[in-house]
Amino acid sequence: MQDRAQNRAQDRALVSDPAAGKITPMMVQYIEIKAANPDCLLFYRMGDFYEMFFEDAEVASRALGIVLTHRGKHFGRDIPMCGVPIHRADEYLARLIALGHRVAVCEQIEDPAEARKRGSQAVVRRDVARLVTPGTITEESLLEPARANYLLAITRVLRGGKSTFGLASVDISTGAFSVMEVESAALSAEIARIGAAEIVAPEALADDQDFARLVTDMGIPLSPVGRLLDDPAAAAQRLRDYFGLATLDGLGTLSPAETGAAALVVFYIERTQRGARPALSLPTLMRFDAHMEIDAATRANLELTQTLSGRRDGALLAAIDRTVTPGGGRLLAERLSGPLTDEAAIRRRLDAVAFLRDDRDLRSDLRDCLKAAPDLARPLSRLALQRSGPRDLAAIRDALRAAEAIAARLDTVAALPDDLKDAARKAASADPTIATRLADALATDLPLKTRDGDFVRVGFDSDLDALRRLRDDSRKVIAELQARYAALAEIKQLKLKHNNFLGFFIEVPQAHGEKLLKPPFNATFVHRQTMTDAMRFSTTELAEIESKMSSAADQALVREMGIFDALAAQILAAEGALKTVAEALAALDVAAALAEIAEAREWTRPEIDNSLDFTIEAGRHPVVEAALARDGKPFVANDCELSGKGDGPGLIAIITGPNMAGKSTYLRQNALIAMLAQMGSFVPAKRCRIGIVDRLFSRVGAADDLARGRSTFMVEMVETAAILNQAGERSLVILDEIGRGTATFDGLAIAWAVMEQLHAKNRSRALFATHFHELTHLAKQLSRVVNLTMRVADWKGDVVFLHEIVPGAADRSYGIQVAKLAGLPPAVVKRAQTLLADFEAGDRRKTVKPVADLPLFAAAPAAPSDVERALDDIDPDELSPREAQAALFKLKALREKDG
Numbered sequence: 001m002q003d004r005a006q007n008r009a010q011d012r013a014l015v016s017d018p019a020a021g022k023i024t025p026m027m028v029q030y031i032e033i034k035a036a037n038p039d040c041l042l043f044y045r046m047g048d049f050y051e052m053f054f055e056d057a058e059v060a061s062r063a064l065g066i067v068l069t070h071r072g073k074h075f076g077r078d079i080p081m082c083g084v085p086i087h088r089a090d091e092y093l094a095r096l097i098a099l100g101h102r103v104a105v106c107e108q109i110e111d112p113a114e115a116r117k118r119g120s121q122a123v124v125r126r127d128v129a130r131l132v133t134p135g136t137i138t139e140e141s142l143l144e145p146a147r148a149n150y151l152l153a154i155t156r157v158l159r160g161g162k163s164t165f166g167l168a169s170v171d172i173s174t175g176a177f178s179v180m181e182v183e184s185a186a187l188s189a190e191i192a193r194i195g196a197a198e199i200v201a202p203e204a205l206a207d208d209q210d211f212a213r214l215v216t217d218m219g220i221p222l223s224p225v226g227r228l229l230d231d232p233a234a235a236a237q238r239l240r241d242y243f244g245l246a247t248l249d250g251l252g253t254l255s256p257a258e259t260g261a262a263a264l265v266v267f268y269i270e271r272t273q274r275g276a277r278p279a280l281s282l283p284t285l286m287r288f289d290a291h292m293e294i295d296a297a298t299r300a301n302l303e304l305t306q307t308l309s310g311r312r313d314g315a316l317l318a319a320i321d322r323t324v325t326p327g328g329g330r331l332l333a334e335r336l337s338g339p340l341t342d343e344a345a346i347r348r349r350l351d352a353v354a355f356l357r358d359d360r361d362l363r364s365d366l367r368d369c370l371k372a373a374p375d376l377a378r379p380l381s382r383l384a385l386q387r388s389g390p391r392d393l394a395a396i397r398d399a400l401r402a403a404e405a406i407a408a409r410l411d412t413v414a415a416l417p418d419d420l421k422d423a424a425r426k427a428a429s430a431d432p433t434i435a436t437r438l439a440d441a442l443a444t445d446l447p448l449k450t451r452d453g454d455f456v457r458v459g460f461d462s463d464l465d466a467l468r469r470l471r472d473d474s475r476k477v478i479a480e481l482q483a484r485y486a487a488l489a490e491i492k493q494l495k496l497k498h499n500n501f502l503g504f505f506i507e508v509p510q511a512h513g514e515k516l517l518k519p520p521f522n523a524t525f526v527h528r529q530t531m532t533d534a535m536r537f538s539t540t541e542l543a544e545i546e547s548k549m550s551s552a553a554d555q556a557l558v559r560e561m562g563i564f565d566a567l568a569a570q571i572l573a574a575e576g577a578l579k580t581v582a583e584a585l586a587a588l589d590v591a592a593a594l595a596e597i598a599e600a601r602e603w604t605r606p607e608i609d610n611s612l613d614f615t616i617e618a619g620r621h622p623v624v625e626a627a628l629a630r631d632g633k634p635f636v637a638n639d640c641e642l643s644g645k646g647d648g649p650g651l652i653a654i655i656t657g658p659n660m661a662g663k664s665t666y667l668r669q670n671a672l673i674a675m676l677a678q679m680g681s682f683v684p685a686k687r688c689r690i691g692i693v694d695r696l697f698s699r700v701g702a703a704d705d706l707a708r709g710r711s712t713f714m715v716e717m718v719e720t721a722a723i724l725n726q727a728g729e730r731s732l733v734i735l736d737e738i739g740r741g742t743a744t745f746d747g748l749a750i751a752w753a754v755m756e757q758l759h760a761k762n763r764s765r766a767l768f769a770t771h772f773h774e775l776t777h778l779a780k781q782l783s784r785v786v787n788l789t790m791r792v793a794d795w796k797g798d799v800v801f802l803h804e805i806v807p808g809a810a811d812r813s814y815g816i817q818v819a820k821l822a823g824l825p826p827a828v829v830k831r832a833q834t835l836l837a838d839f840e841a842g843d844r845r846k847t848v849k850p851v852a853d854l855p856l857f858a859a860a861p862a863a864p865s866d867v868e869r870a871l872d873d874i875d876p877d878e879l880s881p882r883e884a885q886a887a888l889f890k891l892k893a894l895r896e897k898d899g
């Protein structure tokens with residue numbers, strides 16, 4: 001960091017240093033532009049390449065795996081350089097952005113010919129056209145279709161000695177914009193819910209160690225903004241300017257923190273887009289308690305959008321995603337990340353899913369229409385940013401057509417539930433002439449870029465057609481001309497060719513060329529170039545035709561671009577309505593997709609109310625069940641009852657049972673069912689009744705966090721502390737093996753105390769899986785604690801997992817049997833069995849307090865006797881009757897000797 005700062009200082013000094021006269025004018029320009037964008041890698045346009053120099057070149061070549069070379073010298077030292085061709089720039093940008101870099105794209109802003117007019121030393125003018133940062137990308141190739149890409153601005157306001165945070169999130173690829181205010185305690189959960197690609201914060205906040213750590217721990221790039229936007233009046237003014245509003249009253253009452261965050265996000269967007277204004281929706285004011293609060297660790301542990309190893313496959317989202325449009329995919333991910341807490345809103349979503357589950361024909365018709373609907377929100381946004389091409393127009397046309405078909409289909413259905421009625425109305429809200437006009441205007445095969453031309457259908461515009469005829473006729477003329485010149489010169493091999501340097505020219509083989517240099521031919525053919533095996537000529541006529549042709553082609557292109565702009569203007573004038581259509585398509589896609597999976601997997605509608613109950617009958621884990629099904633194995637459904645008595649708080653269930661019996665699966669499945677229910681989905685259970693959960697906490701499986709200098713145990717305790725400090729009656733708490741990462745007595749003591757606290761103070765509904773069998777005694781002491789255990793069977797000394805949860809405590813832990821299944825060498829297993837028997841025997845000989853029931857707590861065993869050792873050596877399966885008898889005699893003798 002310091003090195004960077006030093007380099008920058010040095011670079012700046014060089015520009016003003018008298019010695020700077022020695023460096024090339026281009027380098028002066030480069031250094032100036034770089035100095036203005038110190039925190040970005042600078043893509044410096046040179047012809048068909050973006051080049052990077054100095055430290056940028058070193059960073060980029062490492063990140064992209066491209067060759068680092070050097071160009072020229074800077075104060076006697078080689079200048080490191082690397083470059084990427086412009087036609088592959090998007091691909092390289094994507095990789096740099098994914099690694100969290102910011103890139104300033106610096107373009108040539110004048111024709112090199114213009115620069116030459118200013119003298120041979122003049123440098124082509126260049127300027128940064130935009131800053132590409134992880135949270136502000138819009139290109140289709142840089143974005144994932146079914147993933148939102150949020151830029152999140154965070155501001156802090158101190159009120160009465162307490163920090164309050166304003167959060168403003170914008171997805172510029174769709175225009176979605178929302179703001180909210182949260183207290184410190186909920187900050188991390190909200191950041192995790194939004195899942196931002198980049199966070200912007202005022203420098204003062206970004207420099208706050210706790211804040212910076214919170215953000216970097218989540219792996220989100222943090223962009224500090226130096227300019228102060230603290231003044232609420234200036235912030236409000238910025239928002240009014242952006243949206244062209246006289247007042248912000250229509251947005252609801254924004255707090256100073258919210259106004260500040262919204263202004264900051266807008267400021268950052270304007271800065272990175274260099275004046276281009278993405279069409280943002282007006283900010284929606286959200287209440288942070290509108291969603292189930294779920295911290296980042298819990299999200300990761302429950303493997304909601306990706307598995308702990310970082311794969312999408314195997315996570316809940318991939319397992320339930322049956323959406324067929326990118327917009328639907330994004331909305332499903334958003335809903336899963338933020339289950340609702342409002343009973344009425346959840347019920348409305350469930351009504352829509354239930355309706356579509358029951359009406360299969362309607363669902364299948366809707367899904368067929370949706371499959372033909374391309375993304376609408378993102379092409380719309382690219383159009384507003386003038387970064388779109390003909391294919392974006394086609395996408396808008398097809399999406400609007402699909403929306404019309406959907407609205408018409410929904411119109412045939414009586415008694416739609418509210419959410420579907422709403423979506424039907426919204427789907428029909430666009431002006432139908434837009435789609436018709438696009439259909440009339442666009443050709444069948446479309447180029448990627450507008451400047452490639454030929455995307456307007458023949459017959460749409462007569463002026464364009466005339467220009468094209470002229471252009472194309474001239475092509476025919478060229479072909480005729482070639483035949484005529486070949487006859488005239490009496491050279492069959494004569495060809496008319498084109499290159500950028502000469503334009504059109506005549507080429508003949510070297511052997512024939514000499515002839516054309518002499519009369520009478522030289523009156524027509526003017527020599528241009530001699531190559532090793534060919535000679536090139538031109539004619540006055542050819543030059544004239546060429547200029548006519550190129551002007552016809554140019555004019556046709558200009559005309560076509562004009563048509564594109566007119567279509568774009570018509571679309572953007574209706575932008576609000578089109579966004580509404582996009583929302584409706586996404587909402588319908590999600591409802592139909594959830595209905596689809598509800599039917600396919602036999603999920604049921606959950607009952608949601610404001611009680612503190614939690615009853616799940618025959619619940620299943622959606623991901624584990626699907627994985628087992630692929631191997632043809634059944635999943636054992638399990639109940640979960642955490643409802644308290646009457647209106648009182650819910651229960652805490654302590655779950656014991658051997659490793660591998662299914663405890664973790666059980667814990668997670670109940671949390672996932674609650675999330676699915678509150679996001680408005682049916683659930684994998686026979687019956688489910690849940691009193692709304694406001695916060696979900698989990699402490700399941702942790703790894704070392706060595707990067708932060710925390711051991712597994714430390715991570716476990718930090719997370720447990722957070723739960724005990726925050727969980728309440730409405731929360732659901734999932735704890736897996738608290739206290740296992742330390743000395744056994746300490747661990748048990750901690751787990752015991754945590755249970756007591758959860759019971760007396762937090763009073764949350766909770767599931768607690770443990771290997772400390774002693775904890776099951778708590779059920780006798782604490783009124784709302786119950787014991788559950790995973791059933792296992794013993795078959796010929798091996799453990800068989802039944803994966804079934806039943807009331808009661810495990811009788812023993814089966815650790816050694818599981819170790820045997822895992823393939824521990826037989827000698828080690830045998831020795832462990834011996835030791836365990838000894839421990840247990842030693843244990844029984846002692847009088848123990850309940851807390852020391854666990855064999856592990858027993859005092860070290862006495863050394864085994866000779867009889868015992870001899871017994872251990874006997875393997876009854878291996879003995880013949882005669883050997884068995886001999887062994888018995890031997891044992892008897894030893895026993896007598898021992899006395």
Ligand SMILES: Nc1ncnc2c1ncn2[C@@H]1O[C@H](COP(=O)(O)OP(=O)(O)OP(=O)(O)O)[C@@H](O)[C@H]1O
Nearest residue numbers: 634635636637658659660661662663664665666803
């Ligand atoms: N209800 C179930 N029906 C069928 N198979 C199950 C069920 N629950 C779990 N399993 C299978 O058992 C395996 C182990 O489950 P899980 O990881 O939940 O066990 P555990 O008791 O938490 O083990 P540990 O204590 O070692 O973490 C799972 O991968 C799954 O294949």
